[in-house]
Amino acid sequence: MLKRVLAGALLGVAVLVPATAWADSPAVPVVPIAEASSQPAGSPGEGFLAKSAIIYMGARSAPYLSGRDNADAPIYVDDVLEISVCNPDSKLCPVVHREDFSENCTAAGPKPIPPLFIGGFLHSGMNQVVFTLRDLCGQNRGSSGLYLSGAGVITGNETPPDDCAGNPLKYFGGAMLSPIVDQSVTDPGVGDDHKVHGTGLATVNQKLNCSAQVQMRLETRVCNRFGYLCNPKTIATTGWESLPSSGIVSRDLTGDCRSGVDSYRVQVQVLWATWDGFVDGTVVPEMSTHSEAVQADGDAGWVKLKC
Secondary structure, rough: EEEEEEOOOOOOOOOOOOOHHHHHHOOEEEEEOOEEEEEOOOOOOOOEEEEEEEEEEEEOOEEEOOOOOOOOOOEEOOEEEEEEEEEEOOOOOOOOEEEOOOOOOOOOOOOOOOOOEEEOOOOEEEEEEEEEEEEEOEEEEOOOOOEEOOOOOEOOOOOOOOOOOHHHHHHHHHHHOEEEEEEEOOEEEOOOEEEEEEEEEEEEEEOOOOOOOEEEEEEEOOOOOOOOOOOEEEEOOOOOEOOOOOEEEEEEEEEEEEOOOEEEEEEEEEEEEEEEOOOOOOOOOEEEEEEEEEOOOOOOOOOOEEE
């Protein structure tokens, strides 16, 4: 799911488009997706890893998923790789490609394929992409090393928060602006430890406002004895964190799984304050608080899980 907190109409994001294809560049942008691994599987069909990345798709972009960071090794997953692309105009991150390395559990083991070009699954401009590894056949789960590399791949390392302390100009100037943040979540799932796991992400394009904070929560849905008057209950949280100046904030959440079938979701919320002027006849600042959440209401984003 994806939701953008927009600044004023006059603000924009400057994007540096790679000038050459990745193969011709000595500095290849790389985002590790998964380490090579193999371990006993849990329940067939469950996802055991989800990783998000940002890709700019332009005329010279060439993003590949490969087994090595220089895109020259095959890949495999035991058993299924799903690639989802978040729609910037909605809250949905539909699966755009599914690769079954087990041939529907008929192969003796996962069958590797050459490095996978994923540019054909993306739209022009910025894309938020989620890679999900899923077991299908039981027995074992794992993958080769998986690396996303090539022109257009955004490494997304977090930069430190803006130094607002002792800088009144930055603090009060930023207090009139709103942060530019993309929020997304992966659907929660039950792990081998019988706990609920989910991931929240916030892609900070520009912080702008010194007060901007983010909180990520894993929630379950609690209703009355008749199944009505339902409300979210937090079972794991990051607490409030100051947004970095830019980059991807990714936090994994783990919470207890309730016995039986219940609903769970991941929530990402951004909070900031703006200066609206002064209280009439005084020099006391008048502030407003703003909040944006990827799950806009109490009925959105729930996934039923059985424990």
